[in-house]
Amino acid sequence: MRRTIPIIAAASLAVVVGGNALAADPIVGRASVTDGDTLVIRGYRIRLFGIDAPEGAQLCQDAGGKDYRCGQKAALALSDKIGAATVTCESKDQDRYGRIVAVCTATGIDLNGWMVGEGHALAYRQFSTVYVPQEDAARAAKRGIWAGTFTPPWDWRKAKRESGEAATSAPRAPEPATPAASAAGCQIKGNINAKGDRIYHMPGSRDYERTAINPNAGERMFCSEDEARAAGWRAPRG
Template sequence: MKKIIFVLFISIWVLSACTEETSTNSIKTGDMGDLISSTIENAEKHDVSKFEEYELESVIDGDTIRIKYNGSSEKVRFLLVDTPETNHETLGEQPYGPEAKEFTKQLLAGLDTVYLEFDVSYRDKYKRLLAYIYTKEGISVQEQLLKNGLARVAYIYDPNTKHVDWFKSIQKTAQQSAIGIWSVEDYVTNRGYDKDVYYAAIKNGNQSNIDEDKSNTNNNKGSCEIKGNINSKGNKIYHMPGQRDYENTIAEEMFCTEEEAKAAGFIPAKQ
C-alpha cells in the first residue's frame, strides 16, 4: 500500500511540474486540435494548380519541412517567415517553438504531398530549398502561422519578396491582437526572439500586456531610420536616409546609429 501511495504521489508531482512548465503558453496542447480544425475550415483556399507538387517526408520544425525533390530528400525553408526554435544548438528551445512545430505538423498531418510556390531564387546560402508552402486544399502554411501568432515576418532578401506585403499585413493583425509570440512585449525582436524577456514577463505576470501604440513604436525602434539589408550575394549593407536606394530598400533590420549597424556586421552603402 505504501508503495502504491508513493507511486501515485510521484505521478501527481510529475504531472503538476509539466503543467506548471507549459502554463505560460496561450495555445495549450489540448487546444491545438480545435485550432487546426478551425484553421482548415475557415482558412482562405488559394489556387495551387500552377504550383509544384512534391512528396512530403516530415516536419522538422515550425518553418522547415523535408520533401522528396528530384529523387533526393531535401529540406525546405519557408520563405519570409521565422518561427521560434525548438532545438537550436545555441539558442535552445524558445517559447512557442514547440507550438509552431506542432501547428505545422498537424496542419500537414495525413498529407502525402504539399504544393510549393517558388520565388525567384530556389535556394539559400545553406543550399536549402526556399518556398511558400500550401496544402492540397490551398491553405498557405505561412499565412496561418502568421495569423495565429506563431511566426514573424523575417529574412526578407531580394529577390524573394513576392509575398512580403501580404505577410506583413497578416502579422500586423496578429500583433495588434497580442496573440502567441506577440503576447509578451519585446519577446519578438528584429534579430529573432528574446526568451529572457519572455520568462521575465511571465514571472512578473505581464503576459498579453502589449499596448498597441507602444508596441508599434518599439517594433519600429522609434526614430531609428537606418535600413540594414542583406543582398543576393550575402553582403550586409546599411542604407542611410537620403541615399539613392534608401526608399527602395526593404529593411531586414533597423538601426539608430551607424555604430549600431557596424556592430551588427553591416557595412555602409556606396551611394
C-alpha cells in the first residue's frame, strides 16, 4: 500500500539550526549591534550578508599612519546609522555558527551596502560580489578604512589563528544576561569608544539599549557605578 506524504509549503517552514530559526518571514525589530557586520534582533543573531567588517580588536592605520580601532569604529558607525529605527532583515542563509545571514534595511537603506559604501566593511567576495560597486566607490573616495591602510578582516583572522591567538571570527553576539547576573545587578555596560574613551552606560540611559559589549575588545559589565569608576570608566558626557 502506498503511503501519502503531506507536502508543506516551503514558505511556511522555519528551519532551526544552532538555536536560531531560519525564518521564512522577515525579522523585524529594534537591533543591538554586536560588531560591524553582526546584529541581534529579538534573540536572532544576524550576520550581514555579503560583507565583512574589521574585527573588534583589529587595528588599522589612518592617513597619517596612526593606529586606530577600525573594528570598533565600524560597529559604532552601524549603531549610529540605525539609531532607534526599526530594522528589517531578509534571511538568505545560515552560517556555521548558527547565525542567520541576511540583508538588513533601516529607513529604506540597505545597511549591508551602506557599511561597504562608507568604507566600514569590505565586499565579502568569497560569498557574494553584490557589494563590489559600493566597495569600488569607497576606495575611490578614500572613505573609512580606505583613507589609510588595513588588513582585510579575513586575513587578520587567519593570521590570528596561525599565530595561535584566539581569533574573533566565532559568533560575537553577547549572550543574554542570566537571571543570576540580573539579580546581582551587573547590568552597567562598560564600552570603549572609537577614541579609546572608557564610558559606562546605566540601564535606561540614552545609549544603553544600542550599546553592545565586546569582551574581546576589553569591554565589560559592571555591578555598580563605583566599580566602573574604580576600573577607569566614566559616565557619558552631555
